[in-house]
Amino acid sequence: xxxxxxxxxxxxxxxxxxxxxxxxxxxxxxxxxxxxxxxxxxxxxxxxxxxxxxxxxxxxxxxxxxxxxxxxxxxxxxxxxxxxxxxxxxxxxxxxxxxxxxxxxxxxxxxxxxxxxxxxxxxxxxxxxxxxxxxxxxxxxxxxxxxxxxxxxxxxxxxxxxxxxxxxxxxxxxxxxxxxxxxxxxxxxxxxxxxxxxxxxxxxxxxxxxxxxxxxxxxxxxxxxxxxxxxxxxxxxxxxxxxxxxxxxxxxxxxxxxxxxxxxxxxxxxxxxxxxxxxxxxxxxxxxxxxxxxxxxxxxxxxxxxxxxxxxxxxxxxxxxxxxxxxxxxxxxxxxxxxxxxxxxxxxxxxxxxxxxxxxxxxxxxxxxxxxxxxxxxxxxxxxxxxxxxxxxxxxxxxxxxxxxxxxxxxxxxxxxxxxxxxxxxxxxxxxxxxxxxxxxxxxxxxxxxxxxxxxxxxxxxxxxxxxxxxxxxxxxxxxxxxxxxxxxxxxxxxxxxxxxxxxxxxxxxxxxxxxxxxxxxxxxxxxxxxxxxxxxxxxxxxxxxxxxxxxxxxxxxxxxxxxxxxxxxxxxxxxxxxxxxxxxxxx
RNA sequence: GGGGACGUGGUGCAGUUGGUUAGCAUGCCGGUCUGUCACACCGGUGGCCGCGAGUUCGAGUCUCGUCGUCCCCGCCA
Numbered sequence: 001x002x003x004x005x006x007x008x009x010x011x012x013x014x015x016x017x018x019x020x021x022x023x024x025x026x027x028x029x030x031x032x033x034x035x036x037x038x039x040x041x042x043x044x045x046x047x048x049x050x051x052x053x054x055x056x057x058x059x060x061x062x063x064x065x066x067x068x069x070x071x072x073x074x075x076x077x078x079x080x081x082x083x084x085x086x087x088x089x090x091x092x093x094x095x096x097x098x099x100x101x102x103x104x105x106x107x108x109x110x111x112x113x114x115x116x117x118x119x120x121x122x123x124x125x126x127x128x129x130x131x132x133x134x135x136x137x138x139x140x141x142x143x144x145x146x147x148x149x150x151x152x153x154x155x156x157x158x159x160x161x162x163x164x165x166x167x168x169x170x171x172x173x174x175x176x177x178x179x180x181x182x183x184x185x186x187x188x189x190x191x192x193x194x195x196x197x198x199x200x201x202x203x204x205x206x207x208x209x210x211x212x213x214x215x216x217x218x219x220x221x222x223x224x225x226x227x228x229x230x231x232x233x234x235x236x237x238x239x240x241x242x243x244x245x246x247x248x249x250x251x252x253x254x255x256x257x258x259x260x261x262x263x264x265x266x267x268x269x270x271x272x273x274x275x276x277x278x279x280x281x282x283x284x285x286x287x288x289x290x291x292x293x294x295x296x297x298x299x300x301x302x303x304x305x306x307x308x309x310x311x312x313x314x315x316x317x318x319x320x321x322x323x324x325x326x327x328x329x330x331x332x333x334x335x336x337x338x339x340x341x342x343x344x345x346x347x348x349x350x351x352x353x354x355x356x357x358x359x360x361x362x363x364x365x366x367x368x369x370x371x372x373x374x375x376x377x378x379x380x381x382x383x384x385x386x387x388x389x390x391x392x393x394x395x396x397x398x399x400x401x402x403x404x405x406x407x408x409x410x411x412x413x414x415x416x417x418x419x420x421x422x423x424x425x426x427x428x429x430x431x432x433x434x435x436x437x438x439x440x441x442x443x444x445x446x447x448x449x450x451x452x453x454x455x456x457x458x459x460x461x462x463x464x465x466x467x468x469x470x471x472x473x474x475x476x477x478x479x480x481x482x483x484x485x486x487x488x489x490x491x492x493x494x495x496x497x498x499x500x501x502x503x504x505x506x507x508x509x510x511x512x513x514x515x516x517x518x519x520x521x522x523x524x525x526x527x528x529x530x531x532x533x534x535x536x537x538x539x540x541x542x543x544x545x546x547x548x549x550x551x552x553x554x555x556x557x558x559x560x561x562x563x564x565x566x567x568x569x570x571x572x573x574x575x576x577x578x579x580x581x582x583x584x585x586x587x588x
Numbered sequence: 589g590g591g592g593a594c595g596u597g598g599u600g601c602a603g604u605u606g607g608u609u610a611g612c613a614u615g616c617c618g619g620u621c622u623g624u625c626a627c628a629c630c631g632g633u634g635g636c637c638g639c640g641a642g643u644u645c646g647a648g649u650c651u652c653g654u655c656g657u658c659c660c661c662g663c664c665a
Contacts, residue, residue, distance in 0.1 A: 031621060082623080083623050109615095118600060176664055222663055222665090223662085234665085347661095485665070559657085561656090
């Protein structure tokens with residue numbers, strides 16, 4: 001029996017037609033005589049009715065159980081008026097069964113398929129193929145398909161060429177830990193899985209491919225999170241003869257097209273922009289969710305010459321006094337909660353946390369009222385603070401203070417506030433080119449070492465204070481999540497060489513690691529720039545999930561295992577021998 | 589590498605201060621029922637309480653270890 005229709009398409013327009021449906025039994029409702037079976041496929045549900053008058057068929061139907069895979073032939077008929085379901089797409093009709101074929105029976109499934117969120121995540125992952133039968137899980141995967149199709153449609157239309165790059169490639173020293181693949185033909189040597197196709201796409205620009213894209217798997221052997229998997233997918237894009245404005249504009253149009261095509265949510269462009277510097281000063285974060293306000297401000301001017309030594313001394317030391325106001329929270333922040341936030345502030349490196357409350361009735365309270373009543377009065381006169389507001393503020397060196405306040409702001413957002421609506425697209429630009437890695441005691445690239453520095457900064461600070469150099473890089477942030485990252489790249493051998501020097505790679509090392517790139521730059525490299533939106537995170541935002549596992553067909557757990565296949569697994573002695581590898585005992 | 593939460597019939601949970609037969613819901617099996625849609629009702633089945641030590645007359649409950657899952661910090665995108 002071949003199907004003539006799917007379970008999502010029949011309506012009263014098909015009344016009287018003889019049809020065949022294939023799918024899985026979602027649920028049986030046996031009323032003694034008449035028996036209803038809900039049939040499910042990826043398109044929807046259709047109710048099938050087995051009438052006892054057809055006793056042979058009815059007898060066969062009584063043996064059905066959930067998740068049997070079947071074909072049913074029958075007549076589409078309108079349900080009686082009182083039995084119609086307007087909320088279901090196929091709720092107006094049913095199939096009066098004439099013939100039933102069971103392709104496969106099913107044991108009682110280990111997870112609930114016909115009830116949402118009734119099974120634990122580890123079981124759902126172990127039986128992912130069953131979990132994927134659930135409409136909500138299936139829809140997330142289909143949404144992902146529609147999104148990538150929209151991305152391809154847009155980029156193809158813009159003249160981009162989709163080019164595959166190798167998965168077995170070379171280990172590079174910068175960035176995350178590589179996944180390594182031992183080489184059998186060259187024992188003792190290893191491939192690395194790409195953290196991104198970065199170098200290949202730059203080389204494709206040297207080749208003249210102009211506009212490249214790839215929906216590319218990227219691999220990083222680092223610890224996992226809800227929004228981090230060992231393999232994730234990037235929409236990898238690179239363009240020649242462009243600058244950052246071209247890339248940002250392209251990315252905006254791409255996001256608008258793909259979001260609108262996939263979700264129907266209208267996206268207005270251009271997106272807001274903040275420099276890194278400004279984002280840090282306003283929100284204490286390089287990926288702020290700006291929907292919640294609570295911008296930091298400098299409070300020094302109200303405390304100049306204060307007699308309160310804690311603040312006065314800090315100002316003399318050149319430290320800052322900064323804080324932010326949270327409206328509607330004065331009544332929520334009990335003494336206990338304030339203590340809790342103070343504790344957190346100390347963990348974040350601050351000496352403590354001060355607060356001012358303007359309560360609902362307009363009465364002002366503060367942790368430093370005893371010392372600074374006048375200062376607080378002046379401050380509240382200058383800054384308009386509505387009733388029921390809380391100002392949290394502290395003192396400290398600039399970087400520590402802004403970051404710590406940013407963390408406290410984030411904590412308030414996740415713990416105290418109702419989640420905001422809508423999509424908040426934000427560009428953060430002009431990141432620092434380098435940062436200092438305390439652990440390794442050396443300068444590292446903030447984005448990656450192929451990022452074009454701001455050349456004015458570069459000239460001024462390359463030898464004196466490289467940490468002051470800004471990069472021509474940009475991140476796209478949506479609702480506080482970093483969803484894309486990119487930069488203008490270096491296309492000149494001399495600049496690339498200097499950047500390597502600042503990173504502490506001498507010429508020989510640089511030749512060994514990236515010689516092929518430096519070599520390529522000798523042969524007419526075009527100026528180029530690119531960006532790489534993270535597909536998994538974008539989809540998680542679109543389907544409203546906190547975890548990218550929900551938009552990946554076969555995801556891994558927080559410890560990197562695949563509960564379904566059992567990977568990673570041990571391999572045979574024979575396999576190890578071929579690779580000339582030996583496993584060292586962990587505990588000798 | 590560090591911190592937190594969890595692990596009890598197939599599934600999701602409860603289980604008091606350590607005390608006799610480990611509850612509830614759902615599923616599953618059987619029965620009644622011809623318009624249900626989480627069908628309803630009646631009856632039944634099903635658990636070495638993740639694993640291993642220990643404390644104790646006695647451990648689901650306390651201690652230590654171990655494994656697994658989730659969340660967070662570090663790390664990383």
